[in-house]
Amino acid sequence: DSFEEQYYPSTCLVMEAGVRVLRRKDAPFDKMPFGRLFPRQKLFRNIKNIKTCAIVSSAGSLAGSKLGRFIDTHDIVMRFNHAPTQGHEVDVGSKTTIRVVNSQVVTKPEFDFAHAPIFRNVTIAAWDPGKYNGTLEDWLTSSDYDLFTNYEIYRRRHPKSRAFLIDPHSVWRLWQTLQMFAGNRSIRRNPPSSGFIGLALLLPHCPQVDFVEYIPSTRLNGRCHYYSKEMNAACTFGSWHPLAAEKLMTLDMNTADDMSVFQFGILRIRRPDKLLC
Numbered sequence: 001d002s003f004e005e006q007y008y009p010s011t012c013l014v015m016e017a018g019v020r021v022l023r024r025k026d027a028p029f030d031k032m033p034f035g036r037l038f039p040r041q042k043l044f045r046n047i048k049n050i051k052t053c054a055i056v057s058s059a060g061s062l063a064g065s066k067l068g069r070f071i072d073t074h075d076i077v078m079r080f081n082h083a084p085t086q087g088h089e090v091d092v093g094s095k096t097t098i099r100v101v102n103s104q105v106v107t108k109p110e111f112d113f114a115h116a117p118i119f120r121n122v123t124i125a126a127w128d129p130g131k132y133n134g135t136l137e138d139w140l141t142s143s144d145y146d147l148f149t150n151y152e153i154y155r156r157r158h159p160k161s162r163a164f165l166i167d168p169h170s171v172w173r174l175w176q177t178l179q180m181f182a183g184n185r186s187i188r189r190n191p192p193s194s195g196f197i198g199l200a201l202l203l204p205h206c207p208q209v210d211f212v213e214y215i216p217s218t219r220l221n222g223r224c225h226y227y228s229k230e231m232n233a234a235c236t237f238g239s240w241h242p243l244a245a246e247k248l249m250t251l252d253m254n255t256a257d258d259m260s261v262f263q264f265g266i267l268r269i270r271r272p273d274k275l276l277c
């Protein structure tokens with residue numbers, strides 16, 4: 001077989017994982033009062049007009065990048081957890097369309113999920129992995145963190161908000177995709193990072209995704225986050241999340257040249273044509 005015949009695009013694999021938010025009609029939520037908390041709206045408004053999206057990793061090496069203006073030119077800007085824009089606009093921009101947040105951020109009092117301004121007036125996609133083979137019923141009682149209580153408080157306070165829960169089964173399908181891509185190397189059975197979950201959630205909605213400072217650029221500085229002074233290389237290369245496997249797979253999806261990726265810190269991923277997958 002020629003190389004072309006064997007090659008199956010990793011963008012197709014990620015699309016097939018089908019990372020998605022839970023909807024009211026999904027069992028068992030269709031029969032539960034809790035399910036009525038899910039917004040009726042689509043994840044994004046005016047999906048037909050979405051042409052370009054930016055995903056802003058929280059990496060320390062965004063500090064000094066001056067990518068803010070570039071990031072803000074995108075139709076959709078995705079950020080993670082409590083990563084701030086205020087005071088960092090020059091490097092990370094000021095526009096936020098959607099935040100992907102893990103269940104610790106929803107739960108721990110220090111983040112004040114239900115009230116903090118940073119989680120208002122943006123779309124929220126919250127996730128918790130639950131158990132690997134667990135049902136959705138199991139998930140409701142055995143999530144890693146009880147994100148349901150604060151999600152309910154948030155939704156009751158802000159009934160017009162677009163705040164969704166990510167289908168945990170789809171998070172584990174994404175993990176399986178990573179394992180498939182990694183081939184013989186077993187990756188540990190922990191969920192992907194919010195960054196990779198965010199990419200998989202966004203790609204079906206967006207023809208072109210620019211992922212900023214996910215693959216470490218030459219600005220690499222050892223800092224965990226652009227918004228804190230903590231030094232921790234594991235934030236970039238992984239310890240709990242299968243971060244290295246995610247980043248290898250994401251680099252495989254990249255269409256930008258080395259100058260963009262390693263000097264500017266910008267990866268470009270194009271949504272695959274349906275006929276290709």
Ligand code: NCC
Nearest residue numbers: 057058059060080081102104193194195196214224235236
């Ligand atoms: O650090 P975190 O991630 O919020 O970062 C968001 C996403 O940016 C990418 N990243 C981050 C730092 C870095 N140096 N390089 C990167 O590529 C990753 O893709 C990451 O997903 C998370 O994924 O949700 C995570 O959340 C934190 C933490 O819970 C929140 O920040 C709230 O404090 C986790 N840290 C701890 O639990 C201590 C982190 O493991 C994963």
